[in-house]
Amino acid sequence: MKKLLGFLPGIVLLAIVGYGGKLIEHSITVYGKAHHLTLPNIEYVLWAILLGLLISNVFGEGRFFRIFEPGIATYETFLKIGIILLGSRFILADVLKLGGVSLVMVAIELGMAILLMTWLGKKFGLPPKLVSLLAVGSSVCGVSAIIATEGAIDADEKDSSTAIAVILSTGALALFTFPWIGHLLHLGNAVFGLWAGLGVDNTAEAVATGALYSDAAGKIAVLAKTARNATIGFIVLGYALYWAKKGLAKEIGNKASFLWKKFPKFVLGFLAISLLASVQAFDHAQLMSLANLSRWAFLFTFAGVGLKTNVREMLKQGIQPFVVGLLGEGVIAAMTLGLLVVTNKIIGL
């Protein structure tokens, strides 16, 4: 009970920041209408993130802020809840088509990320295990992939916190640049959604980037990112075997149980809900409720993204990994976008 109460202040803060974002968006629209002004429509997603960023970077160092930390960390649970609930907005045929495209792209991305990050890492003299972590983080799924790989390849904790900082800061940058580039190139919702899901590394930031573009793009970004997350076990296993072969990590015993352990189980929840929606187990009102609840869960997530991003912490990690991350991510994002545009022309996404 005491533990549950410990979550409360942070969850209340997530709710206030998230709802605050929604209120700001609404107030600007109302103000614009009342004064006959054409104001840019900035989504609640960005307001919630900015509000969170402001609060955590101004008050984050204060001792009193610790009371909020356990609750803020629950934003990941809200993210997973939001993703599973969003499964109700997909029929299984869509999941298979877009998920399939995503998986092919993940394979290509992984190849690119390994080659590019290894090359850049050598150029900038980064430790080889940090390079492995950056390659996994940029090709699969950001923070959770890095944490899973850290344990499997016996990497230094310092390397993994650097890799996490790099992935999070490039993710934060993507939040602002991806939608802008998308509008500049007049990308359709499907192409942009897939690009956000495949190009932005951390799940929460990928979902936020998609949602910033449009509701439809946000939905597709979630699907692409979920497919990408599903590959985590295989990639971590590959790296674990590689480092074990070099004698620099533990041997893997049972590979099937290793894969199951690393498999993100929320993907199963997403597929189960999508299957139920496909066999029309829900009526229209129930589907609306599930979709709206998913939006609320994401609102808490976006608040958490801002509240968890500590600019000072990121700056502490040194400049070199960031340059490698930024260059690598930039090239991978550009190539992924190119591939998606070509795929769209050929098969129509």
Place this chain on the structure above:
Amino acid sequence: MKKPKLSIDWWAVIIVSAIVASIWAFSQIYPYFTFPW
């Protein structure tokens, strides 16, 4: 023996199952109710 801890993923699956069950049960009483956004 220490009880194994459930991961965030499993918690999310459990919470969503509870949500779906509640929505289903609630809609048996109020069929046209939708959760607001």
